[in-house]
Amino acid sequence: MSPVLSFILSLAACGSDGTAPPVVPATPAVAPAAAVAAPDHESGPHAHSSAHGGIVQAVDGLHIEALMMPGGVMFYLADQAQKPLPVDGYAGNAVIRGPSGIVTVELMPMGDHLHAAAALVQGQPATAVLTLTHEGKAVSATFETATVGLQSHDHTSLHGGAVSMWGDFHLEYAAADGNYRVWVTDAHRNPVPGPLLGSVQDGAVKIPMVEGEGGVLSATGEGAGTRPVTVEVTAGGKTFALGFNAVK
Numbered sequence: 001m002s003p004v005l006s007f008i009l010s011l012a013a014c015g016s017d018g019t020a021p022p023v024v025p026a027t028p029a030v031a032p033a034a035a036v037a038a039p040d041h042e043s044g045p046h047a048h049s050s051a052h053g054g055i056v057q058a059v060d061g062l063h064i065e066a067l068m069m070p071g072g073v074m075f076y077l078a079d080q081a082q083k084p085l086p087v088d089g090y091a092g093n094a095v096i097r098g099p100s101g102i103v104t105v106e107l108m109p110m111g112d113h114l115h116a117a118a119a120l121v122q123g124q125p126a127t128a129v130l131t132l133t134h135e136g137k138a139v140s141a142t143f144e145t146a147t148v149g150l151q152s153h154d155h156t157s158l159h160g161g162a163v164s165m166w167g168d169f170h171l172e173y174a175a176a177d178g179n180y181r182v183w184v185t186d187a188h189r190n191p192v193p194g195p196l197l198g199s200v201q202d203g204a205v206k207i208p209m210v211e212g213e214g215g216v217l218s219a220t221g222e223g224a225g226t227r228p229v230t231v232e233v234t235a236g237g238k239t240f241a242l243g244f245n246a247v248k
Contacts, residue, residue, distance in 0.1 A: 051084070052076055057141040066128060066143040071155025071163055072096070072105065072117040073128045073143070087114050092132040098148070099124050107132075111166035111240070115155070122149040122156075159183055162247075166240040171233065173244040175225030182209065182217045184235050191215030197234040202227055 054067035054076070062085075063078040073094055077085040087109045094116035095104050105116040120126050128143045155163045159181070161174030168187040175181065180200045184192045191214050198209035198217040202224070209217035217233065225247035232241040 051078070051082075055143045055145060057143065059139045059141045060137075062132075062139060064130065064132070064141055066130070068120060068126050068128070068143070068145045068148045069155050070120050070122050070149055071157070072115055072120065073126075074110075074155070074165075075107070075114040075116070075130060075132075076112065077114075084112065087112065090114060090132055090134045092130065092138070094118075094131070095129040096120070097127040110164050110242070111169075113165070115165070117155075120148045124148050156189075158189065162244050164242045164244065166242055167238070169233070169235060169238075169240070171231060171242055173229070173231060175229075175247050178220050178222060178224050180207070180209065180219045180221060180224050180229070182231050182233065184215045184217065184233055192235050199232050201230040201232070 052065055052067055052074075054065040054074070056063055056065045058064075058080075061080045063080070063082050065076040065078070067074040067076075073096060075094075077087060077090065079085055090107070090109075092107050092114075093104055094107065095102060096116060096118045098118060098120040100119055103118055105118055107114040107116055109115075114132075116128065125144070125146050126148050129140065130143065131138060131140045155165070155170070157163055157172060159172055159174050161172045161181070161183075163170060163172045165171070169192065170183075170185045170187070170189055172183040172185070173181070180202075182198060182200070184196055184198075186192055194211055194215075196211045196215065196217055198211075200207050200209060200219055200221070202221055205221065207219045207221050209219040211217055228243060228245050230241050230243045232239065
């Protein structure tokens with residue numbers, strides 16, 4: 001390299017006064033912000049609509065709604081989008097604390113919900129710890145209320161019988177002294193307008209029932225109340241059947 005060229009290059013590397021230019025630190029590379037994963041459905045509090053006016057808990061993608069009633073606790077199931085699920089294939093129990101103490105109750109399917117029978121008191125607090133199994137998988141949830149007894153779906157016995165439910169219909173079955181009686185009421189336990197049709201299957205015998213005042217169906221038969229029965233009812237254009245145990 002010629003001396004002249006070498007001198008020009010050295011000037012380019014220096015400041016105007018012939019001194020070396022200040023060293024400017026390189027701007028550190030900024031790493032792109034890490035993507036923040038959206039919280040999953042179970043990660044924090046979120047709103048749950050209540051289809052029946054009860055308490056809703058979300059567990060493992062399943063929405064469970066509990067209604068605390070004087071006759072026990074009703075559990076409705078829904079998927080993650082809160083679409084109602086049938087209760088077929090679900091089983092389990094509920095540990096229920098009420099004014100009379102703690103009881104463990106097996107869940108019984110009743111139409112579109114599972115029922116855990118227990119003697120709770122209207123207006124009093126209650127707690128239910130639910131254990132639910134389906135296809136070999138178990139989930140649990142805890143429900144608490146300061147006031148037992150909501151606006152609908154009350155399973156209190158009004159005629160000394162056993163109460164069961166299908167959809168928004170309640171059936172109360174009472175049998176004694178050769179008489180079968182079934183009261184058909186709506187979700188709020190009001191009599192259902194007729195016409196009502198019904199029958200009771202007692203063993204191998206199927207007995208037609210006759211509609212009476214106040215939404216009651218009745219029939220006569222020997223040994224009424226001494227055996228489990230299946231009651232079939234047609235009301236509001238819907239036909240359904242529910243089983244009842246022998247009267248103790």
